[in-house]
Amino acid sequence: MVSQKEPTDKQLVERVKRGDKRAFDLLTLKYLHKIISLVGRYLRDQDEVQDVAQEAFIKAYRALPNFRGDSAFYTWLYRIAINTAKNHLVSKSRRPPDTDIDVDDGEFQADSAVLRDDNTPEASLATSQMEDVIYKAINDLPEELKVAVTLREFEGLSYEEIAEVMECPVGTVRSRIFRAREAIEKKIAGIG
Numbered sequence: 001m002v003s004q005k006e007p008t009d010k011q012l013v014e015r016v017k018r019g020d021k022r023a024f025d026l027l028t029l030k031y032l033h034k035i036i037s038l039v040g041r042y043l044r045d046q047d048e049v050q051d052v053a054q055e056a057f058i059k060a061y062r063a064l065p066n067f068r069g070d071s072a073f074y075t076w077l078y079r080i081a082i083n084t085a086k087n088h089l090v091s092k093s094r095r096p097p098d099t100d101i102d103v104d105d106g107e108f109q110a111d112s113a114v115l116r117d118d119n120t121p122e123a124s125l126a127t128s129q130m131e132d133v134i135y136k137a138i139n140d141l142p143e144e145l146k147v148a149v150t151l152r153e154f155e156g157l158s159y160e161e162i163a164e165v166m167e168c169p170v171g172t173v174r175s176r177i178f179r180a181r182e183a184i185e186k187k188i189a190g191i192g
Contacts, residue, residue, distance in 0.1 A: 009073040016064055024064070028057050031074055034155070035081045041150055042085035052088050056081040075164040078155070082147060082165070137187035141180050148173055149180035 007015070007026070015023035036053045043049050060080050067076060138146055144166070151157045151165060159177075163170045 010069065013064065013067060013069070013073055016061075024061055027073065027077075031077055032057075034074070035077065038078060038081050038155055039085045041154055042082075042089060048088070052085050053081065055088075056084040059084060071164040072161070075157075075161050078151070078157070079165045079167075133187055134184060137184040138180075140187075141183060145176050145180040145183070148176035149184070152177050 009027065012023040012027050035056055036049060039053045039056065040049045043052060060077050138149065147166060148162055151162045157165065159170050159173050162173045166173065
């Protein structure tokens with residue numbers, strides 16, 4: 001007797017292409033939290049985040065017949081979500097917020113003594129100021145550096161996955177992340 005195991009993304013995509021809408025529901029459930037988190041890096045308003053995430057899934061569903069499988073489904077979906085969020089910001093003539101970073105996000109923050117919470121007003125103020133500096137530094141980056149470092153530090157994608165999302169070589173991704181981290185570190189050093 002063959003044990004029932006969860007279908008792969010590729011199997012679900014094939015089922016959707018054959019007209020099985022429930023298969024897309026499974027893909028949506030699998031990636032909804034990650035897409036909401038990703039979109040939340042671009043938008044502050046939670047209602048807008050939900051709407052843009054939903055729009056990204058709708059766009060993915062409509063574009064799925066053209067999905068060739070050259071990349072993993074989730075990297076393709078991430079690309080759609082990033083583009084949907086950026087298009088939403090452009091339509092609203094806004095830039096991403098620069099004050100809503102989670103202190104626990106991002107490896108590059110972990111070693112900063114300023115971010116340790118001592119539960120004092122001074123520590124809270126220092127943490128808030130550091131968050132502002134980090135988010136401003138990220139938002140001031142050129143778009144390709146910002147996307148690369150966000151996908152790596154906040155979404156935890158591998159360099160290879162980021163290369164697929166950004167449609168560029170892995171070496172380019174490494175260079176962009178290095179340059180982004182360097183720029184962020186310079187901004188942080190400037191407040192010390």
